[in-house]
Amino acid sequence: MDFTLYNTLTRRKELFKPLRPGMAGIYTCGPTVYLYAHIGNMRTYVFEDGLVRSLKFLGFGVKRVMNITDVGHLVSDADTGEDKMELGARREGKSAWDIAKFYTEAFFKDFKALNCLMPEVLCPATDYIKEMTDLVAALEKKGFTYRIADGIYFDTAKLPDYGKLAGKSHIEGIREGARVEVNAEKRNPADFALWKFSAPEEKRQMEWPSPWGTGFPGWHLECSAMAMRHLGETIDIHCGGEDHVAVHHTNEIAQSEAATGKPFANYWLHGRFLIMGDTGKMSKSAGGFLTVSSLPEKGYDPLAYRYYCFQTHYRKQLEFTWTGVEAAARGLDGLRSLAGRLKEEVAGPVPAADRGAKYFQDFSLALADDVNLPEAMAVLWETLKDHSIPAPRRLAFALAAEEVLALDLFAEKKGGELPAELSALIKEREAARKAKDFKRSDELRKALSDKGVLIEDTPKGTTWKHTRG
Ligand code: AMP
Numbered sequence: 001m002d003f004t005l006y007n008t009l010t011r012r013k014e015l016f017k018p019l020r021p022g023m024a025g026i027y028t029c030g031p032t033v034y035l036y037a038h039i040g041n042m043r044t045y046v047f048e049d050g051l052v053r054s055l056k057f058l059g060f061g062v063k064r065v066m067n068i069t070d071v072g073h074l075v076s077d078a079d080t081g082e083d084k085m086e087l088g089a090r091r092e093g094k095s096a097w098d099i100a101k102f103y104t105e106a107f108f109k110d111f112k113a114l115n116c117l118m119p120e121v122l123c124p125a126t127d128y129i130k131e132m133t134d135l136v137a138a139l140e141k142k143g144f145t146y147r148i149a150d151g152i153y154f155d156t157a158k159l160p161d162y163g164k165l166a167g168k169s170h171i172e173g174i175r176e177g178a179r180v181e182v183n184a185e186k187r188n189p190a191d192f193a194l195w196k197f198s199a200p201e202e203k204r205q206m207e208w209p210s211p212w213g214t215g216f217p218g219w220h221l222e223c224s225a226m227a228m229r230h231l232g233e234t235i236d237i238h239c240g241g242e243d244h245v246a247v248h249h250t251n252e253i254a255q256s257e258a259a260t261g262k263p264f265a266n267y268w269l270h271g272r273f274l275i276m277g278d279t280g281k282m283s284k285s286a287g288g289f290l291t292v293s294s295l296p297e298k299g300y301d302p303l304a305y306r307y308y309c310f311q312t313h314y315r316k317q318l319e320f321t322w323t324g325v326e327a328a329a330r331g332l333d334g335l336r337s338l339a340g341r342l343k344e345e346v347a348g349p350v351p352a353a354d355r356g357a358k359y360f361q362d363f364s365l366a367l368a369d370d371v372n373l374p375e376a377m378a379v380l381w382e383t384l385k386d387h388s389i390p391a392p393r394r395l396a397f398a399l400a401a402e403e404v405l406a407l408d409l410f411a412e413k414k415g416g417e418l419p420a421e422l423s424a425l426i427k428e429r430e431a432a433r434k435a436k437d438f439k440r441s442d443e444l445r446k447a448l449s450d451k452g453v454l455i456e457d458t459p460k461g462t463t464w465k466h467t468r469g
């Protein structure tokens with residue numbers, strides 16, 4: 001089946017042709033681990049997981065590489081301001097290394113709670129300093145670099161197609177200095193740091209010797225160095241959020257292609273942002289953001305957020321509201337009930353999924369059409385409700401679809417004994433719901449969730465499961 005992807009580089013949908021037949025090499029920009037990831041970041045990771053799983057579903061082998069930015073990402077994308085890691089260390093009175101460790105673990109806890117598959121290769125930037133300085137040396141040899149007081153910079157004027165990813169008008173804006181803060185010493189406003197020197201009066205926690213002086217890598221450098229180290233000089237697919245188009249990915253392309261003379265990535269995929277319904281943009285540096293743990297705190301299964309993300313195509317902006325999460329949670333419950341009932345109904349072995357059936361084809365076509373998960377979910381809903389299809393076949397299809405959607409459609413409700421105090425709260429909540437006292441019932445849902453018990457209302461009544469292990 002033809003797989004088409006929307007390529008930011010060419011601004012159109014293209015047939016996906018991997019460099020090695022049947023095998024997709026994917027690089028996805030990972031988290032900057034100085035703080036918790038917010039649910040906006042997680043939208044991008046859920047989209048990337050949908051892409052990886054869709055490729056696997058359609059028969060591709062996948063090698064996904066993801067970096068962990070644990071050094072060098074400065075507060076401003078214009079290579080100025082403090083290193084976010086050092087900022088985190090100061091904020092929490094810990095070492096930058098401890099901050100990186102703590103938030104890397106927190107990130108993967110959230111990543112797994114959303115059923116994202118672990119990448120085949122994970123690479124913390126601080127493990128690849130050698131690859132990065134080698135890349136700077138290669139660029140220096142080819143004449144793309146120059147030195148100013150605070151570091152070694154890339155001369156964007158030396159690369160004729162600099163900025164091709166973001167488009168001409170945008171780059172003209174950068175050239176005029178509209179988008180990046182101007183460092184008077186830079187030759188061109190768009191030039192960016194490859195290697196930054198530790199300031200003479202400063203003792204950084206993270207710094208390394210280099211042929212140019214002690215310092216640390218520029219943020220963009222890590223992705224180029226690690227992507228090429230693990231996937232070769234040209235990679236198939238490179239992903240990230242839309243904010244990366246203008247600066248980060250533009251500069252990754254510049255330094256990689258200047259060094260190798262080859263295309264860096266053949267397909268560039270960008271997820272649009274999650275925005276907050278009332279406050280607009282969600283960002284880590286602005287503070288006051290929601291994390292994956294905010295979901296169980298409000299009594300929701302984190303996978304309701306995965307479902308929520310899949311209801312909107314990744315190239316459309318998604319507005320976050322709690323009403324939307326509530327609707328997604330209900331949708332997820334409904335889908336789980338349908339799947340659960342089918343499992344009860346079908347006694348004996350489950351047949352193979354009927355890959356030739358129209359619903360199976362429609363589902364696959366949706367995935368192959370630029371990862372159209374909203375459409376794939378609609379096909380699943382319709383098929384599970386269609387009694388003209390024999391139940392065993394519907395069950396087989398749901399099991400196959402679960403490989404892509406990963407919504408725990410067949411999760412056993414975790415039952416068992418609850419302490420009397422908690423059972424009493426559940427009973428009280430059921431009574432409140434019957435009496436249509438939703439305010440009280442929500443309070444009780446929250447109280448139970450604070451104690452690690454997640455409530456689900458199903459057609460058969462209220463069920464519960466533990467949220468913490
Ligand atoms: P960071 O940890 O800031 O480097 O970002 C990690 C990933 O989240 C990157 O791919 C960003 O493009 C993406 N991202 C940041 N903010 C949002 C948002 N509000 N919605 C979706 N993706 C985002």
Ligand code: ZN
Pocket residue numbers: 028029030223248252
């Ligand atoms: Zn990157």
